[in-house]
Amino acid sequence: MTSPLGAHPSAAELLAWYDRAARRLAWRDAAPDPYRIWVSEVMLQQTTVAAVGPRYARFLARFPDVAALAAADWSELAEEWAGLGYYARARNLHAAARAIMAMGGFPTDSTGWRALPGIGPYTASAIGAIALGEPLVPLDGNVERVVARLFAIETPLPAAKPLLGRLADGFTAQPAMRARPGDFAQALFDLGATICTPRSPACAICPWREGCRAAARGIAGELPRKSPKAARTALHGVHFALLDEAGRLLLERRPESGLLGGMLALPGTPWRAEPWADAEALAHAPRTDLDWQARPGVAQHGFTHRDLTMRVMLARVPELPEGVPLDQATRSLPSAMKKLLPLL
Structure with missing residues (x-):
């Protein structure tokens, strides 16, 4: 032709x-x-x-x-x-x-x-x-x-x-x-x-x-030439790691819609453009009666047009029957959530 x-x-x-x-x-x-x-x-x-x-x-x-x-x-x-x-x-x-x-x-x-x-x-x-x-x-x-x-x-x-x-x-x-x-x-x-x-x-x-x-x-x-990329959006979130003495971690399933929809995750705040202050983030903790400690460092993850920065806060309880063993969490969590585990 x-x-x-x-x-x-x-x-x-x-x-x-x-x-x-x-x-x-x-x-x-x-x-x-x-x-x-x-x-x-x-x-x-x-x-x-x-x-x-x-x-x-x-x-x-x-x-x-x-x-x-x-x-x-x-x-x-x-x-x-x-x-x-x-x-x-x-x-x-x-x-x-x-x-x-x-x-x-x-x-x-x-x-x-x-x-x-x-x-x-x-x-x-x-x-x-x-x-x-x-x-x-x-x-x-x-x-x-x-x-x-x-x-x-x-x-x-x-x-x-x-x-x-x-x-x-x-x-x-x-x-x-x-x-x-x-x-x-x-x-x-x-x-x-x-x-x-x-x-x-x-x-x-x-x-x-x-x-x-x-x-x-x-x-x-x-070639091929490409138009300039659109500016990336910055997102911030705080996630909560609740661990028991047996090393089990509390996980939840994210809503079906949105980023990581339907996937397992650490409980946390919504992801938004502004960073979260600790006091503000704690309103989203899975339990507000615990002593949550902010861990040093951040985890970063890139989505298609967005860059996510996450912090993690840690609390411990004697027993968490509904928790997931850390080795299983490592296999089951999406990549973005796995990046939080080293901060623990």
Whole structure:
């Protein structure tokens, strides 16, 4: 296909490279099925391949199919997801599993997947291409980068997204892509992850080096351009560590909506822009009859557009039957809450 910006490079050439150089990833070890691809794509959102690999295998061992996932209590899924971040993904995964069981099985095309909770255009296209064989090009960050360089698109992201999407869709006119849409999508992912990398792309060994406009102009490392990031919001909170003599810690489950929604946490104040004075924070303590002592130091955690600074106050009681042993808390708490434990 020829676009206004020139011909698309050969899908057959990329697939031949993929056949030689494909990454060995856990979700590629078996014939692609919608459940495995769906779980892997949700896990990979905002998380690195290196971090997802072992967690993916552990997740499938605990929830081997959509029926097991739908039947699980939220607390089980929250525990398994702890440390992966972006916890709304897990809530949507759970809700979508139950919706799939209610409808009697998986959607048969990407349009049906798009209607499920938490399934956006990218995830629906990835499942459609890889698991269902639809001629779709999922547009993630790797694919955006590859396409921006192939056609030397200098319009900054996110404004360039519609154009990059149209250019990516141009590959669907090629018979080689249509014959192997799942492999083509994964070849694009691998090309962006291993050769057409954000910094210092390895253009000399790229299977598409001859047709890349950015490489020809010597600007591949500069693309895609990005608009200036919005200022990050600062948040502050105080959390309360109530421990007993057996080392058990009081935890609570956060509200379903908002940051860390539905996850286990130390009780605490709301998170807000202004720091909390001790006297003000103590009104939110789980028990106001105890001698709460402020611990030195702070814990800091970054969310997508927000930076959270937390302090911790400690109190002890002889016995806390409802408490959770510290080793279990370490496994079950999300990353932000784990950062409080060293302050104890």
